[in-house]
Amino acid sequence: MIRYILKRLVLMIPVLVGVIFIIFTINYISPGDPLVDILGIEASAEQRAAKAHELGLDQPYLVQLGNYIWGIFTRLDFGTSYRTNRPVRDEVLERFPTTLLLTSLITCLSVPCGLTFGIVTAVFQNSILDYVVTFIALAGASMPQFWLALMLMLVFALTLGWFPAIGFDTPRHWVLPTIACGMLPISTLTRNVRSSMLEVIRQDYIRTARAKGLGELKIIFKHALRNALIPIITVIGFQVTSAMAGAIVAEQIFSIPGMGALLISSIKSKNYPSIQGNILWMGLMASIINLIVDLAYAYIDPRIKAQFTRRKAKATKKTAEAKAV
Amino acid sequence: MANENLIEIKNLVTHYITDDGVVEAVNGINLSIKKGESLGLVGETGAGKTTTALSILRLVPDPPGKIISGEIIYNGEDLLKKPIKEMRKIRGGQISMIFQDPMTALNPILTVGEQIAEVVRQHNDVTRAESHQRAVEMLEMVGIQGERAHEYPHQFSGGMKQRVVIAIALACNPHFLIADEPTTALDVTIQAQVLEMISELQKKLGTSMMLITHDLGVVAETCEQVAVMYAGEIVEYGTLEHIFNHTSHPYTEGLFGSIPSLDKSVTRLKPIKGLMPDPSNLPSGCSFHPRCEYATDLCAERCPVDTEIEPGHIVRCLKFEDGRHGEW
Numbered sequence: 084m085i086r087y088i089l090k091r092l093v094l095m096i097p098v099l100v101g102v103i104f105i106i107f108t109i110n111y112i113s114p115g116d117p118l119v120d121i122l123g124i125e126a127s128a129e130q131r132a133a134k135a136h137e138l139g140l141d142q143p144y145l146v147q148l149g150n151y152i153w154g155i156f157t158r159l160d161f162g163t164s165y166r167t168n169r170p171v172r173d174e175v176l177e178r179f180p181t182t183l184l185l186t187s188l189i190t191c192l193s194v195p196c197g198l199t200f201g202i203v204t205a206v207f208q209n210s211i212l213d214y215v216v217t218f219i220a221l222a223g224a225s226m227p228q229f230w231l232a233l234m235l236m237l238v239f240a241l242t243l244g245w246f247p248a249i250g251f252d253t254p255r256h257w258v259l260p261t262i263a264c265g266m267l268p269i270s271t272l273t274r275n276v277r278s279s280m281l282e283v284i285r286q287d288y289i290r291t292a293r294a295k296g297l298g299e300l301k302i303i304f305k306h307a308l309r310n311a312l313i314p315i316i317t318v319i320g321f322q323v324t325s326a327m328a329g330a331i332v333a334e335q336i337f338s339i340p341g342m343g344a345l346l347i348s349s350i351k352s353k354n355y356p357s358i359q360g361n362i363l364w365m366g367l368m369a370s371i372i373n374l375i376v377d378l379a380y381a382y383i384d385p386r387i388k389a390q391f392t393r394r395k396a397k398a399t400k401k402t403a404e405a406k407a408v
Numbered sequence: 409m410a411n412e413n414l415i416e417i418k419n420l421v422t423h424y425i426t427d428d429g430v431v432e433a434v435n436g437i438n439l440s441i442k443k444g445e446s447l448g449l450v451g452e453t454g455a456g457k458t459t460t461a462l463s464i465l466r467l468v469p470d471p472p473g474k475i476i477s478g479e480i481i482y483n484g485e486d487l488l489k490k491p492i493k494e495m496r497k498i499r500g501g502q503i504s505m506i507f508q509d510p511m512t513a514l515n516p517i518l519t520v521g522e523q524i525a526e527v528v529r530q531h532n533d534v535t536r537a538e539s540h541q542r543a544v545e546m547l548e549m550v551g552i553q554g555e556r557a558h559e560y561p562h563q564f565s566g567g568m569k570q571r572v573v574i575a576i577a578l579a580c581n582p583h584f585l586i587a588d589e590p591t592t593a594l595d596v597t598i599q600a601q602v603l604e605m606i607s608e609l610q611k612k613l614g615t616s617m618m619l620i621t622h623d624l625g626v627v628a629e630t631c632e633q634v635a636v637m638y639a640g641e642i643v644e645y646g647t648l649e650h651i652f653n654h655t656s657h658p659y660t661e662g663l664f665g666s667i668p669s670l671d672k673s674v675t676r677l678k679p680i681k682g683l684m685p686d687p688s689n690l691p692s693g694c695s696f697h698p699r700c701e702y703a704t705d706l707c708a709e710r711c712p713v714d715t716e717i718e719p720g721h722i723v724r725c726l727k728f729e730d731g732r733h734g735e736w
Contacts, residue, residue, distance in 0.1 A: 285469075287512035293467055294507075295527040295576065296499035309517050384517055385560040 084381075088374070095370045100152065102366040103359065107148050110355045117353035121165050138165070151359070161363065162356025164349075171360035175342065179364065181251060182330060182341035188261040189326045193268035194319060200269070201276020206303060208281060216273065223270035232263035232336045249338040260337045264330055268322040275318045279311040286310070313384050320376035324369045413481075414616045415464070415503075415584055416440040420478035422456075422463045425471070429688040433459040435640035436478070438714070439618075441584070441633070446610065446617040448627030450663070451637035454684050457620045458508065460637070461586045464618075465499055466492075482584070501531035504577040505586040506606075509593055510569035514561040520547070520572045521557030524579050531580045546575040550605060567598035574602070578609055585610065585617045591626065603630060624667060628652065636660045639685055639695040646721035656723045658700045694726060702727060 118131050118140070126134075135141045139150065154160035161171040200220065204213045239259060240248035246258050283289065284307055292306045331343030338344075342361055349357035381388040417439040424431035434456040441447045449457050462468045463475055466487065480487040482503070487495065504527075507513040515523060524543035528534060534542070544554035550571040552564075561569055570590065577585060587606060591599040607630050610617050619631055627634055627648070634651040636644040636659065644657035655661050662680035682699040685691055691698050697707035707726055715728045726732075 287507060287509060288515040290467060290469075291507060291513045291573075291576070292515070294465055294499055294505050296496040296501055296530050297526070298496065306515055306518075310515070385519075386516060386562050389560075389562070 088378070091374050091377070095367070095374075098370055099363065099366055102363055103152060103155070104148070106359050106362045107151060110358060111144055111147070115353050117165055117355060120352045120354075155363075161360040164357045165354045166349075166352060166357070171356045174345065174357065175360050175364050178340060178342045178345050181339060182327060182334075182343065185251070185257075185260060185264070185330050185333070185339065185341060186323060186327045188257055189264045189268065189330075190319075190323050192261055192265040193272060193322065193326075196265075196269045197272025198276055198315075200273040202280060202303065202308065204273065204277045205280030205284065206299075217277070220270040220273040223266040224274070226266065228263060228267060229332050229336060231266055232260070232333055235259045235263050236336070251337070251339040251341075256337075260330075260333045260339060263336075264326060264333045268326065271322065272315070272318060276311065276315055279314050280307060283307045283311045309383060313380065316376055316379050316383070320372050324372050327368055328365055412443065413440040414443045414445075414483070416479075416481040417460075417464070418479040418481065420460065420463055420480065421476040422459050422468055422473060423476050424473050426688075431472075431688045432690055433473075433640055433687055434463065435690075437635075437637070437640070437642045439635055439642065439645070441616050441618060443583075443616055444614050445633060446607075446619055446631040447633040447635060448631035449618055449620045449635050449637055450622060450624060450627055452622060452684050454687065455637040456640040456687070457637055458588055459640075461505060461588050461618065461620055464586060465503060465505060466495055467499075467505075497531070500527045500582075501580045502582055503584045503586070504580065504582040506570075506574055506577045506588060506590045508589045510566055510573050511593065513573050514569055516561055519558050519560055520564070523572070524557075524576050527576055528579050542579065543575075546579050547572070549578075549609070550575045551601075567594050567602070570594055570598075570602055571605075574606065574609075578613065578615075581613050582615055585615050586620070587617060588620045589622070590619075591621075591623075599626075606630070624663060636663070639690055640687060641695065641724060642722075643696065643724045644722070646718075650718070650721040654718070654721065656717060656721070656728065657725050658702050658727070659696050662699075 117138075118126070118134055122130055122134055132141070139147060142150075151162065154162070159172065161175070163169065164171050164174055167174065200216050204216045207213050236248050236259060239245050247256050248259070250256050251260070289302060289306055292302045297306075328343075330339075330341060331347060333339065334341045334343035335347060342364070346358065346361040348354075349361065417437060419436045419438060420434055421436055422434040424433055437456075437460060439447065439449075439460075449460065451457050459468060459473070462473075464480055464487065466475070468475060475488060478488070482498070487498070490498075514520065518526075521540055521543040524546050525536070525539035528539040528542045529536070532539075540557065544557050547557055548554050552568060552571055552575075556564075561572070564572065570593065574590065577587075585606075590606060591602050594602060603626060606617070606619075609615075617631075619627065621627060631648060633647055634645070635642045636651065636657065638659050644651060644655075644660045646654075651660060655664060659680070662678075665678040666680060668677060680699055685695055685698070691708070693706075693708040693710055694700070694703075694712050697703040700707065704726075710726060712724045712726045712729060714722050714724050716722050717728050
């Protein structure tokens with residue numbers, strides 16, 4: 084298992100290099116000039132040339148890309164922000180805890196809610212309860228996030244005054260953004276869990292469990308849910324990744340100083356190193372979440388776990404053979 | 409006491425009510441099984457054999473399945489009237505079932521040991537360790553090494569899985585065992601082994617059994633009583649001797665005509681012409697009449713009733729009604 088994790092971690096490197104390549108190239112070929120933002124519109128041609136030389140923007144594309152990648156892998160240097168002249172690494176790491184907190188809150192809200200609603204609607208299929216919850220889930224999935232965020236703000240911050248409208252300092256500040264961002268994942272999860280549970284409940288082994296005389300709770304939680312979770316884990320992993328990236332909208336609306344806010348302002352001002360650093364960090368997080376998802380599969384499904392151990396067995400056999408030779 | 413019926417099914421009717429119409433799977437069957445006896449339930453695919461079995465355990469998927477009427481008397485009590493809580497005590501404990509398809513009948517994410525131990529814990533007051541001990545014993549009883557208890561279903565072959573399913577069914581020493589085509593999914597070589605094992609265990613534990621199959625050979629080897637089912641009805645019912653040597657119903661005759669015989673030399677087998685009728689659209693009168701070579705106009709109009717042509721040998725065919733004894 085550890086061998087597998089190490090292998091996956093090593094495999095992340097080419098993925099991240101790919102991310103760097105794509106985002107760097109998009110930045111390079113996209114129209115607009117960061118020098119205008121840095122020096123202002125009235126700067127002279129000499130000033131611009133000097134600044135471009137200082138930032139390395141006058142060099143050929145491949146040299147720039149090579150230098151960037153070289154800096155990352157040798158010095159963990161993600162470049163310097165054009166705007167603040169501080170290392171991008173520090174800026175991203177400063178903002179990341181806020182985004183991580185928001186993502187965790189969204190996940191902690193949406194996973195239990197989504198699972199509960201999904202199980203309830205599946206178990207009481209075609210009941211009033213099922214219809215009501217399914218309707219709410221559909222509504223939640225159809226509502227644009229920014230609109231929901233604004234409505235929540237209007238009702239709970241401006242009219243009722245229960246929660247502050249902007250900022251992210253105290254737990255009271257966390258409530259509205261979490262609900263605004265959690266609605267879509269709850270709805271998606273509810274519908275996925277429902278269909279997955281309905282699929283599993285029809286399986287023969289559930290009938291076997293019934294024929295053993297087990298009670299409904301045991302059948303649902305021990306036999307059905309664990310099987311239904313296998314496809315759901317993928318959905319949860321995807322939700323966490325998109326919550327991390329998708330908090331951008333909420334961060335803008337609620338003025339949360341997270342990575343999303345930083346990324347938006349970087350894009351606006353053509354702050355290339357900052358954009359690249361943010362995207363790369365998100366890519367890294369997404370890769371790690373995917374790895375966790377794959378490991379969770381193995382934990383739940385013994386058939387997948389068997390593949391890991393088989394691979395390991397094969398590998399030990401190979402080394403043994405190599406030694407024998 | 410020896411002659412007392414362990415289970416008695418009276419006029420059982422089970423239908424599947426769907427948007428496209430009512431599927432009449434089981435239409436008024438009567439059966440009884442004595443203690444320690446085995447009954448073979450024979451018929452083509454779709455004759456309602458499995459639905460009958462599921463009805464006994466009240467496991468017919470609802471919706472769309474519904475037990476419309478009838479009684480299932482077990483130990484003097486009607487199972488169909490029991491509250492679900494008491495039904496759960498009977499399922500797996502007193503009446504258990506071996507399912508048809510071993511590939512899908514086991515939960516893929518639980519060890520086979522746990523799947524056996526679970527039913528033991530459900531019906532006996534034992535600790536977790538004791539139940540696992542019992543699971544290992546059961547595995548060994550069905551011919552699987554005890555140390556494989558911690559393995560998962562995907563690590564077993566089809567035949568081995570079927571053995572595990574049998575171990576689950578027998579773990580609580582049931583009084584009544586329903587074996588739903590226990591050998592259909594298996595190789596011929598394994599089939600014989602599994603059947604022999606079931607019979608042996610059944611004798612050892614004194615269990616009554618209902619063996620569902622479409623294989624008359626299997627019935628001849630394992631059962632004392634035979635019920636032939638067609639389109640949700642039992643068309644002929646009697647002892648092995650009655651069915652095999654005094655074959656009376658045209659459908660049973662057809663079944664024998666479609667299997668090769670060792671002592672008669674025929675160049676071609678004689679299958680029953682036509683297909684099983686659609687259970688959502690059964691023919692009028694006797695449901696076998698469109699395929700029956702003896703059918704008359706009367707057969708399309710009148711539903712035959714059970715006629716006892718000799719003690720214990722019941723036939724549902726107009727040919728035998730009103731003292732006709734099979735002659736028109």
